[in-house]
Amino acid sequence: MSAPRRTQIFQASTLYGVATLAAALDAGRFGPADRRILLVCNNAATPETTPSLDTMPGFERLRGRFDEVRSWNEAISPFHPGGWAPRGDDVVLWERYVRMLWDLGDDEVELAVESIQVNPSLALAQIFTGVPVDVYADGLMSYGPTRNKIDPLVGTRVRRLLHLDLVPGLTPLLLTEFGVAPEVVPTDAFLKVLDELAHGDAGLPAGTPALPDVEGPALLLGQYLSALSILTAEEEEELHLRMVRGAARLGHTRVVFKPHPTAPARFSRALEEEARQIGVELTVLDTPVLAEVLYRRMRPALVVGCFSTALCTASALYGLPVARTGTDLLLERLAPYQNSNRVPVTIVDALLPELSDAAAVGAQEAGLGVGELTHLLRAVGFAMQPQIHPALRADAERYLARHLDATTWRYFKRRRLTALALPGAVPAQLAFIPRNAAVRRVARRARSVQRSLKRTALG
Numbered sequence: 001m002s003a004p005r006r007t008q009i010f011q012a013s014t015l016y017g018v019a020t021l022a023a024a025l026d027a028g029r030f031g032p033a034d035r036r037i038l039l040v041c042n043n044a045a046t047p048e049t050t051p052s053l054d055t056m057p058g059f060e061r062l063r064g065r066f067d068e069v070r071s072w073n074e075a076i077s078p079f080h081p082g083g084w085a086p087r088g089d090d091v092v093l094w095e096r097y098v099r100m101l102w103d104l105g106d107d108e109v110e111l112a113v114e115s116i117q118v119n120p121s122l123a124l125a126q127i128f129t130g131v132p133v134d135v136y137a138d139g140l141m142s143y144g145p146t147r148n149k150i151d152p153l154v155g156t157r158v159r160r161l162l163h164l165d166l167v168p169g170l171t172p173l174l175l176t177e178f179g180v181a182p183e184v185v186p187t188d189a190f191l192k193v194l195d196e197l198a199h200g201d202a203g204l205p206a207g208t209p210a211l212p213d214v215e216g217p218a219l220l221l222g223q224y225l226s227a228l229s230i231l232t233a234e235e236e237e238e239l240h241l242r243m244v245r246g247a248a249r250l251g252h253t254r255v256v257f258k259p260h261p262t263a264p265a266r267f268s269r270a271l272e273e274e275a276r277q278i279g280v281e282l283t284v285l286d287t288p289v290l291a292e293v294l295y296r297r298m299r300p301a302l303v304v305g306c307f308s309t310a311l312c313t314a315s316a317l318y319g320l321p322v323a324r325t326g327t328d329l330l331l332e333r334l335a336p337y338q339n340s341n342r343v344p345v346t347i348v349d350a351l352l353p354e355l356s357d358a359a360a361v362g363a364q365e366a367g368l369g370v371g372e373l374t375h376l377l378r379a380v381g382f383a384m385q386p387q388i389h390p391a392l393r394a395d396a397e398r399y400l401a402r403h404l405d406a407t408t409w410r411y412f413k414r415r416r417l418t419a420l421a422l423p424g425a426v427p428a429q430l431a432f433i434p435r436n437a438a439v440r441r442v443a444r445r446a447r448s449v450q451r452s453l454k455r456t457a458l459g
Contacts, residue, residue: 007107008033010066011124013041013081015053016290017114019197020138022062023190024162029183030112030134037102038066041120042073043082045227056288058197070102072120081120086127094127112136116158116175117148125154135175136162136185139309142172143377144343145385150178164190166312167347169370173381177388187317198296216298217254217283218247221291221305224260230333230341239326241274243304246325246355248278250362252302256283258291295320304355306330307341307348315352321364323355324348328410337416338384346380346411347373375399376411383416400424 008030012018018038024030044050053059054069063069072081075098086094099105112134113121125133135158142163155178163172165184172182220243226233240257247255257271268284275282285294291310294300295318303314306326314320327349334342350368353360368376379399382392400423404412409424418425 005034005105005107006032006110007035007037007104008110008112009037009039009124009128011039011041011072011111011113011121012053013043013114013120014138015056015059015062015197015288016292017136017138018053018059018062019193019290019292020136020162020164020185020190021112022065023193024136024185025065026193027186027189029162029185033110035068035107036066038063038069039072039124040069041081042071043120047073047080051288058290058293061196061199062193068102072124075101081123083119085119085123091126091129095129098127110134112162114138116154117146117150122150122154125157126151129153131157132159133157134159134162135180137172137174138164140166140307140312140344140347141340142174142182143167143170143347144340145173145381145389146175146177147338147340147385149388150175152178164313164317166309166316167351167370167373168316170347170373170377173377173389191317194290194292194296197290198293216300217256217281218250218252218302218304219291219294219298219300220244220247220255220257221303221308221310222257222259223306223308225306225330228341230330235329237270239306239329240271242325243355244271244274244280244282245278246323247302247304248280250302250355250358253279254281254283256285256294256298256300258285258289258294292318302361305348307345309344311348311352321361322352323361324352325355331410337413342384343377343380346377349410350376375403376408380411383412383420383422386420397423 010021012021021038040052040054042050042052052071052073054063076084099107109128109131111125111128111131113124114136115121116125116133116135133154142161155175158175158178158180161172161175161180161182162185163182165187174180220240222240224236225231225239226236231239244255244257255275257268259268268286272282272284291303291308292313295303295314300320303311303320303322305311305322305324307324307330311322311324315322327345330341330345331349334345350373351366353365353367355361375395376399378392379396382389382396386393400412400417404424412424414425417423
């Protein structure tokens with residue numbers, strides 16, 4: 001009797017993710033398989049009107065790493081990938097269905113997924129009960145805690161976390177509650193994949209303005225934060241205007257703006273008007289292309305953004321000058337404190353120079369060292385997810401007791417520190433009050449009485 005066929009299923013929702021998987025495959029990070037399936041997921045709010053990643057420029061250059069390309073959206077239609085998961089009683093039926101749909105038969109299946117804590121990755125891991133799972137991370141969120149508690153039936157099956165070395169020396173916190181070991185995808189393999197995407201016109205569709213091969217203009221990276229209800233549309237528009245003004249103050253007369261693919265066109269129009277008024281030559285890229293492809297094709301003189309992962313790839317992988325702006329506002333606005341964007345914002349704010357600081361941008365002065373950043377992120381990670389990482393309490397207490405000052409307060413919230421009974425929870429003059437359960441019970445009772453009085457007064 002012959003051994004069952006081994007099939008590896010690679011789930012991806014972005015071209016960046018496919019590039020990460022391609023680099024891992026090229027570097028031999030996955031074992032041999034009889035069949036490799038790329039499972040494409042379109043997680044846009046309206047996937048019917050948003051191009052899937054397998055239609056994007058450059059995808060065909062990565063297609064050869066996989067035997068087949070399948071669509072998760074088609075498999076579960078009419079459900080949305082981000083909001084659907086199988087009911088517990090239906091898991092067996094769904095596994096039979098997808099095995100039949102993808103001609104898997106009795107294959108031994110291995111999964112490689114992104115963002116295991118949410119759908120569609122979580123749904124896929126639930127359907128294929130008992131199969132080994134690899135998680136790959138293509139962004140800065142891997143350095144933070146898992147955003148939700150994961151069912152041990154899923155979490156204990158995760159063998160490793162594959163990630164890019166975006167902050168050399170920094171170790172991811174993601175999935176460490178299950179003892180998952182991080183494994184770096186080699187930078188040289190990733191850069192070779194990006195070179196493939198940048199070759200010829202693969203990454204620059206027809207109609208894209210010609211860009212220089214020598215040191216180019218300043219590149220501005222747009223993010224669609226208003227769609228996440230982090231900023232208002234007006235505030236995000238102003239953030240982009242600050243980018244072009246800041247680049248102009250630093251002496252850049254040519255600027256390229258790469259908007260988020262789903263951002264409204266009016267963001268670009270406001271930027272064009274501002275550029276005309278301050279005498280800056282502006283090019284807006286309205287075609288989907290990875291920022292890393294632009295790094296390779298343009299060699300920008302400066303990369304400006306808010307907290308995009310692409311800022312770290314520019315600095316760590318390409319050695320390009322970078323600058324951040326707006327992180328102070330984001331640190332203030334992110335809610336709840338557990339918001340998973342908090343770690344990327346914290347990393348960018350702590351490491352990269354502020355756009356308005358010309359001296360720091362010119363010298364590319366690093367913020368915190370990796371050691372200091374590690375201690376900061378362990379404290380932030382505990383404050384975000386104390387139930388998932390209770391062992392980090394001592395680290396958080398130590399960091400806050402020694403380093404909480406005017407500079408580091410931006411990374412914490414007093415209400416959050418109070419709720420967790422951490423240093424900094426109360427003003428220094430009240431620090432003699434013991435932080436114990438009895439005191440917290442009294443405080444909660446007092447707040448409850450106060451709320452009751454307010455309701456009575458209003459009634």
